[in-house]
Amino acid sequence: MTDKYVYEFSEGDASMKNLLGGKGANLAEMTGLGMPVPQGFTITTEACTQYYADGEQINDAIQAEILTYVGKLEGMTGKKFGDLDNPLLVSVRSGARASMPGMMDTILNLGMNDEVAARFAEKTNNPRFAYDSYRRFIQMYSDVVMEVGKSYFEKLIDEMKEERGVKLDTELTAEDLKELAEKFKAQYKDKVGTDFPSDPVEQLFGAIKAVFRSWDNPRAVYYRRMNDIPGSWGTAVNVQSMVFGNTGDTSGTGVAFSRNPATGEAGLFGEFLMNAQGEDVVAGIRTPETIDQLKDENPAVYAQFADIVSSLENHYADMQDMEFTIEDGKLFMLQTRNGKRTAAAAFKIACDLVDEGKITPEKAVAMIDPKQIDALLHPQFDGAELKAATPIGKGLPASPGAACGKVSFTAEDAAARGKTGEPVILVRLETTPEDIEGMHHSQGILTARGGMTSHAAVVARGMGTCCVSGLGDVTFAADGKSFSLGGQTFTENDWLSLDGSTGNVYGQQIATVPAEIGGYFGRIMEWADQYRTMNVRTNADTPADARQAREFGAEGIGLCRTEHMFFETDRIAAIREMIVSKTVEQREAALAKLLPMQRGDFEGIYEAMEGFPVTIRLLDPPLHEFLPTDEDDIVALAADMNISVDELKNVIASLHEFNPMMGHRGCRLDVTYPEIGAMQTRAIIEAAINVQKAHPEWKIVPEIMIPLVGEVKELAFVKKIITDTADAIIADSDVALEYKVGTMIEIPRAAITADEIAKEAEFFSFGTNDLTQMTFGFSRDDAGKFLDAYYDKKIYENDPFARLDQDGVGKLVKTAVELGKSTRPDIKLGICGEHGGDPSSIEFCQKVGLNYVSCSPFRVPIARLAAAQSALNNK
Numbered sequence: 001m002t003d004k005y006v007y008e009f010s011e012g013d014a015s016m017k018n019l020l021g022g023k024g025a026n027l028a029e030m031t032g033l034g035m036p037v038p039q040g041f042t043i044t045t046e047a048c049t050q051y052y053a054d055g056e057q058i059n060d061a062i063q064a065e066i067l068t069y070v071g072k073l074e075g076m077t078g079k080k081f082g083d084l085d086n087p088l089l090v091s092v093r094s095g096a097r098a099s100m101p102g103m104m105d106t107i108l109n110l111g112m113n114d115e116v117a118a119r120f121a122e123k124t125n126n127p128r129f130a131y132d133s134y135r136r137f138i139q140m141y142s143d144v145v146m147e148v149g150k151s152y153f154e155k156l157i158d159e160m161k162e163e164r165g166v167k168l169d170t171e172l173t174a175e176d177l178k179e180l181a182e183k184f185k186a187q188y189k190d191k192v193g194t195d196f197p198s199d200p201v202e203q204l205f206g207a208i209k210a211v212f213r214s215w216d217n218p219r220a221v222y223y224r225r226m227n228d229i230p231g232s233w234g235t236a237v238n239v240q241s242m243v244f245g246n247t248g249d250t251s252g253t254g255v256a257f258s259r260n261p262a263t264g265e266a267g268l269f270g271e272f273l274m275n276a277q278g279e280d281v282v283a284g285i286r287t288p289e290t291i292d293q294l295k296d297e298n299p300a301v302y303a304q305f306a307d308i309v310s311s312l313e314n315h316y317a318d319m320q321d322m323e324f325t326i327e328d329g330k331l332f333m334l335q336t337r338n339g340k341r342t343a344a345a346a347f348k349i350a351c352d353l354v355d356e357g358k359i360t361p362e363k364a365v366a367m368i369d370p371k372q373i374d375a376l377l378h379p380q381f382d383g384a385e386l387k388a389a390t391p392i393g394k395g396l397p398a399s400p401g402a403a404c405g406k407v408s409f410t411a412e413d414a415a416a417r418g419k420t421g422e423p424v425i426l427v428r429l430e431t432t433p434e435d436i437e438g439m440h441h442s443q444g445i446l447t448a449r450g451g452m453t454s455h456a457a458v459v460a461r462g463m464g465t466c467c468v469s470g471l472g473d474v475t476f477a478a479d480g481k482s483f484s485l486g487g488q489t490f491t492e493n494d495w496l497s498l499d500g501s502t503g504n505v506y507g508q509q510i511a512t513v514p515a516e517i518g519g520y521f522g523r524i525m526e527w528a529d530q531y532r533t534m535n536v537r538t539n540a541d542t543p544a545d546a547r548q549a550r551e552f553g554a555e556g557i558g559l560c561r562t563e564h565m566f567f568e569t570d571r572i573a574a575i576r577e578m579i580v581s582k583t584v585e586q587r588e589a590a591l592a593k594l595l596p597m598q599r600g601d602f603e604g605i606y607e608a609m610e611g612f613p614v615t616i617r618l619l620d621p622p623l624h625e626f627l628p629t630d631e632d633d634i635v636a637l638a639a640d641m642n643i644s645v646d647e648l649k650n651v652i653a654s655l656h657e658f659n660p661m662m663g664h665r666g667c668r669l670d671v672t673y674p675e676i677g678a679m680q681t682r683a684i685i686e687a688a689i690n691v692q693k694a695h696p697e698w699k700i701v702p703e704i705m706i707p708l709v710g711e712v713k714e715l716a717f718v719k720k721i722i723t724d725t726a727d728a729i730i731a732d733s734d735v736a737l738e739y740k741v742g743t744m745i746e747i748p749r750a751a752i753t754a755d756e757i758a759k760e761a762e763f764f765s766f767g768t769n770d771l772t773q774m775t776f777g778f779s780r781d782d783a784g785k786f787l788d789a790y791y792d793k794k795i796y797e798n799d800p801f802a803r804l805d806q807d808g809v810g811k812l813v814k815t816a817v818e819l820g821k822s823t824r825p826d827i828k829l830g831i832c833g834e835h836g837g838d839p840s841s842i843e844f845c846q847k848v849g850l851n852y853v854s855c856s857p858f859r860v861p862i863a864r865l866a867a868a869q870s871a872l873n874n875k
């Protein structure tokens with residue numbers, strides 16, 4: 001048990017991120033570097049965990065400790081809470097270990113009350129500033145702590161501006177703002193039922209609790225699930241003395257990156273606003289100036305800032321994202337962190353830092369988020385179509401890529417439609433953190449307000465989603481159900497195309513084409529491949545997929561599903577005939593028709609894989625999936641097969657299963673109909689012999705995989721069908737072909753009897769989709785209906801089909817690995833479920849000692865990078 005829950009900034013450093021959160025650790029680090037940081041203290045993430053352990057309360061000991069540090073801060077600043085002559089005003093800021101932009105809410109100017117504001121107005125000789133700060137505090141406190149809702153206050157501001165006949169907040173006078181503060185307090189009392197708290201200590205504890213609570217708000221929980229952040233980490237709270245960017249024209253506030261976060265270009269990049277506070281820059285209420293203009297505004301401060309930026313970048317050896325405030329011409333640093341960036345920028349920055357001698361190639365590989373690669377592999381507009389199109393508007397190129405979809409006006413609608421696979425473009429005045437799920441399900445995001453660092457821009461870049469922001473020409477209809485742009489009116493379902501790299505907006509559908517992968521990407525991947533110890537294969541069923549995967553660097557096929565080939569129109573008749581056959585002879589006749597088709601498919605796949613290993617799985621799904629349901633199809637099939645329609649319908653009815661996922665499928669098909677396995681083996685082996693002959697430079701070793709095995713005897717039975725068939729064909733040929741027979745481990749019984757299974761199986765491939773399904777006892781296709789309730793109730797934090805459940809399913813994998821190796825030390829081990837492309841699951845595969853991961857072609861580069869990082873982490 002710790003008994004220290006609070007640290008002054010001067011007591012911490014960057015290595016204490018887990019305890020102090022990212023923001024707190026970096027404030028401490030900057031303090032240690034002697035940079036101008038308004039002083040304060042950090043309440044640790046452990047205090048947050050303790051708050052939840054104590055039933056959402058701050059216990060007496062921690063309260064007392066916090067008050068001690070308030071005293072220390074008062075001593076340090078010479079200011080006092082509630083003191084009229086020299087009031088201490090603070091910000092209360094959350095900060096988790098991993099940065100969660102916009103997820104947690106900050107309160108500024110805490111410590112204000114009627115008397116303090118009045119004296120502050122006098123003392124600073126700036127009543128406008130004093131009352132602006134006061135009304136902001138009431139607004140933030142009401143929203144964050146009491147959840148009154150921002151809109152009530154915005155409405156009051158708008159009404160006031162309307163009455164006064166002004167457009168900008170800055171045009172409101174001190175008297176106006178004072179009146180506004182009164183109205184805000186009345187609004188608070190109306191909604192909350194009690195007076196607005198005037199005691200700074202009460203305000204402080206209210207705010208700290210609100211930060212702790214916000215750790216569990218739905219937006220934060222959703223963000224964590226998307227980013228694999230465990231709920232147990234908690235957030236720290238930073239209490240920091242205020243500096244003011246809103247005292248007048250010699251003050252201001254801004255955000256900056258040490259390199260361009262969209263392109264990676266070297267050089268300071270950012271925005272600022274004079275006479276503004278806190279979130280004004282990112283909120284998109286006023287359009288900010290670019291950081292270069294600060295040079296004209298205040299050259300000395302600009303020079304000092306540029307200096308700090310380069311020291312910070314060198315110190316952290318990574319691109320920094322910083323917040324600063326200028327108070328009456330004096331610069332203060334309020335935050336630094338490793339900046340979020342686009343995938344393209346991430347690769348360029350990593351290579352540039354290596355070239356500048358600031359990091360090693362290992363660090364370059366480690367610093368790229370594998371999930372981001374997706375964005376690079378995403379489509380761009382078709383060149384010809386783009387040329388022919390004329391933009392109807394131009395906003396800021398906030399997050400690159402091309403997007404085409406139908407207009408959606410609310411995040412809820414975008415999420416609902418996006419989930420069904422409909423391409424949507426979310427069109428908003430500006431986005432807020434509540435919109436995150438809708439943004440996630442959109443192809444692209446268009447906002448009327450906001451700069452390059454607005455919420456929409458930052459979040460979209462993080463997601464790799466195309467975004468155009470600050471398109472001021474958009475005007476929304478009063479009912480919010482249409483907007484006009486470039487003389488056209490758009491309603492829901494109208495097509496819109498966005499170019500996130502130029503900011504161009506098109507009022508039409510423009511085709512997109514796959515991305516081209518540039519030079520920086522290649523360099524990093526080459527390094528990654530040097531560090532990687534696991535192989536990366538792909539799941540591919542067609543020669544085209546196999547070729548795509550090879551281009552992305554796949555080193556073989558981990559799963560080729562033979563059934564997908566059967567759905568093509570020229571084959572479905574033959575496969576249906578096979579299924580409804582009553583005798584072995586009938587079935588063999590149908591299979592004979594399928595043989596040349598399968599053989600051709602496999603030849604194409606071996607060719608595409610150029611001698612890399614290919615694992616082919618025997619037929620797996622329930623047969624009725626192939627049966628006709630349409631009356632016309634049934635009549636046609638009956639005629640083909642020379643049987644009556646009624647007879648055929650009887651056969652179809654007899655194939656009905658109550659629970660097909662656990663029915664007559666997988667190796668059970670070969671146990672009942674050995675001729676199916678025999679035909680497939682023949683196709684696999686004959687194709688291999690043909691391709692081997694054509695390419696003596698390759699060594700083709702087919703790996704035949706038997707699905708859904710639960711018992712070694714059924715494996716032995718099916719294996720014998722395979723070896724009998726294969727050995728006979730090979731003996732008859734003039735090629736000494738080698739082949740392997742192995743199994744999927746996807747039934748819990750196979751995992752826990754893996755020592756037995758390994759007697760027959762030369763390799764295991766973990767089919768973690770079925771294994772997850774069978775272990776949890778719920779199906780992937782139905783889980784969506786109830787998993788949300790499980791997330792809400794904190795029973796599960798993640799979708800176990802997306803991220804391997806390491807405690808349960810992972811334990812089965814680990815057990816099977818150990819048992820399998822005990823029987824057959826050189827057994828080849830891989831994974832071929834969806835998890836094979838998920839970075840945290842890949843790390844797990846590295847730890848348990850798998851030889852390879854296999855994933856869909858577009859995830860191959862992600863897996864290569866994640867595998868390299870896992871190898872580096874587990875060196």
Ligand code: ADP
Binds near residue numbers: 277278
């Ligand atoms: P977020 O994590 O959402 O960026 P922050 O805690 O960084 O939230 O703060 C929100 C805004 O308030 C930022 O613009 C920040 O610079 C500003 N801010 C925070 N603390 C202070 C302070 N002590 N003085 C002046 N501005 C502050």
Ligand code: MG
Binds near residue numbers: 335
């Ligand atoms: Mg911040």
Ligand code: MG
Binds near residue numbers: 620707767770
């Ligand atoms: Mg399976």
